[in-house]
Amino acid sequence: xxxxxxxxxxxxxxxxxxxxxxxxxxxxxxxxxxxxxxxxxxxxxxxxxxxxxxxxxxxxxxxxxxxxxxxxxxxxxxxxxxxxxxxxxxxxxxxxxxxxxxxxxxxxxxxxxxxxxxxxxxxxxxxxxxxxxxxxxxxxxxxxxxxxxxxxxxxxxxxxxxxxxxxxxxxxxxxxxxxxxxxxxxxxxxxxxxxxxxxxxxxxxxxxxxxxxxxxxxxxxxxxxxxxxxxxxxxxxxxxxxxxxxxxxxxxxxxxxxxxxxxxxxxxxxxxxxxxxxxxxxxxxxxxxxxxxxxxxxxxxxxxxxxxxxxxxxxxxxx
Amino acid sequence: xxxxxxxxxxxxxxxxxxxxxxxxxxxxxxxxxxxxxxxxxxxxxxxxxxxxxxxxxxxxxxxxxxxxxxxxxxxxxxxxxxxxxxxxxxxxxxxxxxxxxxxxxxxxxxxxxxxxxxxxxxxxxxxxxxxxxxxxxxxxxxxxxxxxxxxxxxxxxxxxxxxxxxxxxxxxxxxxxxxxxxxxxxxxxxxxxxxxxxxxxxxxxxxxxxxxxxxxxxxxxxxxxxxxxxxxxxxxxxxxxxxxxxxxxxxxxxxxxxxxxxxxxxxxxxxxxxxxxxxxxxxxxxxxxxxxxxxxxxxxxxxxxxxxxxxxxxxxxxxxxxxxxxxxxxxxxxxxxxxxxxxxxxxxxxxxxxxxxxxxxxxxxxxxxxxxxxxxxxxxxxxxxxxxxxxxxx
Amino acid sequence: xxxxxxxxxxxxxxxxxxxxxxxxxxxxxxxxxxxxxxxxxxxxxxxxxxxxxxxxxxxxxxxxxxxxxxxxxxxxxxxxxxxxxxxxxxxxxxxxxxxxxxxxxxxxxxxxxxxxxxxxxxxxxxxxxxxxxxxxxxxxxxxxxxxxxxxxxxxxxxxxxxxx
Numbered sequence: 001x002x003x004x005x006x007x008x009x010x011x012x013x014x015x016x017x018x019x020x021x022x023x024x025x026x027x028x029x030x031x032x033x034x035x036x037x038x039x040x041x042x043x044x045x046x047x048x049x050x051x052x053x054x055x056x057x058x059x060x061x062x063x064x065x066x067x068x069x070x071x072x073x074x075x076x077x078x079x080x081x082x083x084x085x086x087x088x089x090x091x092x093x094x095x096x097x098x099x100x101x102x103x104x105x106x107x108x109x110x111x112x113x114x115x116x117x118x119x120x121x122x123x124x125x126x127x128x129x130x131x132x133x134x135x136x137x138x139x140x141x142x143x144x145x146x147x148x149x150x151x152x153x154x155x156x157x158x159x160x161x162x163x164x165x166x167x168x169x170x171x172x173x174x175x176x177x178x179x180x181x182x183x184x185x186x187x188x189x190x191x192x193x194x195x196x197x198x199x200x201x202x203x204x205x206x207x208x209x210x211x212x213x214x215x216x217x218x219x220x221x222x223x224x225x226x227x228x229x230x231x232x233x234x235x236x237x238x239x240x241x242x243x244x245x246x247x248x249x250x251x252x253x254x255x256x257x258x259x260x261x262x263x264x265x266x267x268x269x270x271x272x273x274x275x276x277x278x279x280x281x282x283x284x285x286x287x288x289x290x291x292x293x294x295x296x297x298x299x300x301x302x303x304x305x306x307x308x309x310x311x312x313x314x315x316x317x318x319x
Numbered sequence: 320x321x322x323x324x325x326x327x328x329x330x331x332x333x334x335x336x337x338x339x340x341x342x343x344x345x346x347x348x349x350x351x352x353x354x355x356x357x358x359x360x361x362x363x364x365x366x367x368x369x370x371x372x373x374x375x376x377x378x379x380x381x382x383x384x385x386x387x388x389x390x391x392x393x394x395x396x397x398x399x400x401x402x403x404x405x406x407x408x409x410x411x412x413x414x415x416x417x418x419x420x421x422x423x424x425x426x427x428x429x430x431x432x433x434x435x436x437x438x439x440x441x442x443x444x445x446x447x448x449x450x451x452x453x454x455x456x457x458x459x460x461x462x463x464x465x466x467x468x469x470x471x472x473x474x475x476x477x478x479x480x481x482x483x484x485x486x487x488x489x490x491x492x493x494x495x496x497x498x499x500x501x502x503x504x505x506x507x508x509x510x511x512x513x514x515x516x517x518x519x520x521x522x523x524x525x526x527x528x529x530x531x532x533x534x535x536x537x538x539x540x541x542x543x544x545x546x547x548x549x550x551x552x553x554x555x556x557x558x559x560x561x562x563x564x565x566x567x568x569x570x571x572x573x574x575x576x577x578x579x580x581x582x583x584x585x586x587x588x589x590x591x592x593x594x595x596x597x598x599x600x601x602x603x604x605x606x607x608x609x610x611x612x613x614x615x616x617x618x619x620x621x622x623x624x625x626x627x628x629x630x631x632x633x634x635x636x637x638x639x640x641x642x643x644x645x646x647x648x649x650x651x652x653x654x655x656x657x658x659x660x661x662x663x664x665x666x667x668x669x670x671x672x673x674x675x676x677x678x679x680x681x682x683x684x685x686x687x688x689x690x691x692x693x694x695x696x697x698x699x700x701x702x703x704x705x706x707x708x709x710x711x712x713x
Numbered sequence: 714x715x716x717x718x719x720x721x722x723x724x725x726x727x728x729x730x731x732x733x734x735x736x737x738x739x740x741x742x743x744x745x746x747x748x749x750x751x752x753x754x755x756x757x758x759x760x761x762x763x764x765x766x767x768x769x770x771x772x773x774x775x776x777x778x779x780x781x782x783x784x785x786x787x788x789x790x791x792x793x794x795x796x797x798x799x800x801x802x803x804x805x806x807x808x809x810x811x812x813x814x815x816x817x818x819x820x821x822x823x824x825x826x827x828x829x830x831x832x833x834x835x836x837x838x839x840x841x842x843x844x845x846x847x848x849x850x851x852x853x854x855x856x857x858x859x860x861x862x863x864x865x866x867x868x869x870x871x872x873x874x875x876x877x
Contacts, residue, residue: 360842362851365851527765529814530765530766530812530814543765543785611736611772612737612738613738613740613768613781613793615791622767624783626768628774637770637772639768641770645817645818649814
């Protein structure tokens with residue numbers, strides 16, 4: 001890859017510029033869909049951007065006794081991690097930056113925002129933020145195990161630890177979502193928990209702990225944290241789309257399509273996954289952390305393990 | 320983990336009105352709490368002693384923004400009893416219709432708030448949208464959406480022409496289907512059931528001991544409803560039944576309220592189809608003879624009581640208001656102990672607290688050492704018991 | 714339904730503690746003294762099937778402070794135990810241990826009417842703010858705001874910290 005091409009890839013497509021606009025667009029779709037389900041009008045398309053710009057211009061308030069450096073850096077760290085992970089995912093074709101093991105790297109990078117939330121909550125010197133931060137990490141320990149198990153299923157079956165490699169394996173074969181439907185389901189639920197959306201918005205439960213870890217974030221810190229959350233939504237959907245729905249692949253096609261067609265397929269699959277996530281958000285109430293604990297380990301984790309156990313049989317059957 | 324103090328209120332997203340809970344939590348479990356139910360003092364009881372009866376009525380209407388009609392009706396019916404006059408049948412029917420419409424809009428509001436407290440915003444939006452329809456009907460019938468101003472001592476202030484009544488009937492009729500939909504959602508939506516079932520549990524004995532009233536009491540199988548026990552307005556001649564439930568938790572309180580919505584909608588339609596003709600206001604004397612009257616009323620939140628004393632002048636000597644929320648606080652304090660932090664909003668919301676009612680004579684109490692007026696030892700004892708239960712349920 | 718709490722039954726259960734009369738409502742009012750209040754309520758609770766405590770109604774008649782403890786039960790009859798207390802040195806025994814909800818109501822009456830409840834576990838300010846002048850009870854008939862006294866809220870004259 002030449003230097004200009006690399007820069008273009010990092011900064012424009014599918015890098016920074018695309019990621020920001022794509023994330024804000026997904027946020028709009030999510031808000032609009034949920035609003036229509038709740039018989040509300042919903043926001044206009046540019047509302048997420050307007051919110052972001054407005055927050056950027058707001059005063060940053062530093063609470064007394066809070067760790068200013070952590071509050072300032074954690075949102076940037078979150079966004080940077082998610083943006084890096086997004087570069088490894090196939091958007092219009094195989095990612096040129098991909099390598100064997102990039103799946104593991106992406107999964108680790110996508111965990112950073114949660115850890116950042118703990119740091120923010122802990123150093124906010126605010127009891128709601130602290131409780132929220134602890135809840136965020138508690139929740140992480142519950143959903144990460146089944147989420148990872150579900151996402152490693154495709155890797156094991158394809159025999160590749162590269163996201164793009166798994167996509168290429170699916171070309172000409174049934175998609176992983178058809179071979180491992182339970183894995184897709186667990187992955188979706190895990191992603192919803194990772195994004196801290198209803199019914200898993202326990203760390204940010206407005207009526208209980210105000211805004212959780214975000215309580216003391218203001219101005220551009222809050223703006224970047226929200227952006228990181230949106231980017232996580234985009235990256236999470238892209239990851240699931242690549243692992244289970246063949247990413248940029250056209251259905252029933254053995255070859256990777258051209259860049260434009262590949263992107264359209266990627267976008268369609270992302271929106272489909274988002275629709276499921278939005279519906280889940282609109283159709284449920286928030287559960288309690290103890291209920292998530294019980295359900296996550298007993299049901300979600302067992303399902304993921306069962307799916308894993310089927311992978312060797314699937315592999316021998318495929319051959 | 321060390322106990323942490325979580326201040327819920329006086330400003331907090333879960334609260335729509337100022338109240339302060341100082342909650343000591345061990346991680347996520349409530350160890351003890353102090354309550355401060357004030358911040359909203361307006362001196363209404365004192366003001367009611369200094370105005371004549373007709374000017375007191377609009378003042379009492381402003382005790383509460385949700386059950387405004389309850390406060391004026393209970394006062395008007397008490398003063399009428401002391402004056403030994405009776406409101407004409409048409410006025411009584413009109414008062415009953417407004418009272419039941421008020422109950423419908425209050426319960427719909429509650430259902431939305433309860434859903435919002437557990438993060439189920441879809442139900443919140445839906446119920447509040449239907450509540451708009453009820454408020455539109457109230458506006459058409461009385462001229463106002465919140466403080467209806469329909470009551471007067473001796474009757475009502477506004478007559479309803481037949482076409483208005485038929486429009487109101489048309490608008491109320493479809494609400495029954497919506498309520499059935501919500502009842503279905505409450506009974507089947509798993510995440511909501513998980514948050515409502517077994518939460519804020521009160522046994523029949525506890526309800527009676529702590530003096531809880533209204534849907535909170537009826538959800539624990541306590542069969543008290545002033546509309547039947549001490550009939551006023553038109554309730555004695557209307558077809559309806561008292562809804563009780565034996566869950567004793569937030570789910571039970573929800574089911575009771577949903578049941579009452581059906582009863583109320585039915586009563587409204589029966590009354591509107593057959594409004595008695597005649598006068599809407601009786602002639603009343605300027606003064607009331609000396610006497611006392613305990614005026615009771617079933618407000619949407621439970622038994623509302625005005626203890627009235629007259630002294631032969633045109634002013635009341637004393638208007639002592641005991642609101643349903645005041646009666647329910649003790650049970651809330653007991654139901655919260657040993658529960659999860661996450662249960663606070665929904666347990667508090669489950670009594671449908673109306674703080675401006677409760678603290679109409681209140682100012683502030685930031686110290687609030689006493690919790691619910693019980694002794695330390697009693698609280699400790701209850702706490703240990705509830706704590707054990709909470710642990711057990713995990 | 715259990716046996717109705719009619720006038721004769723109230724009089725017989727509470728015999729020797731005061732006088733019972735029927736008042737409009739319909740309601741039975743039993744007038745007793747501060748010394749007999751606890752005994753009267755205890756006997757009424759057990760002997761008259763009163764399981765629901767409604768309210769403490771308080772009245773300043775100008776001559777005395779009256780407290781009216783309203784009860785009802787499964788028979789739906791309302792029974793009131795009433796006491797009249799002197800306006801100076803107004804004291805009554807607390808019922809917070811017999812009736813848990815009375816704890817809050819007594820604190821309310823204490824604030825507004827200036828009744829001291831003996832034996833209340835924590836008769837703290839409940840509805841008056843902490844900077845309300847001590848010894849002023851706004852629902853007493855002779856209470857008037859004193860000129861120059863501060864009753865809470867924002868002080869007009871004194872500039873706040875950093876303001877002015």
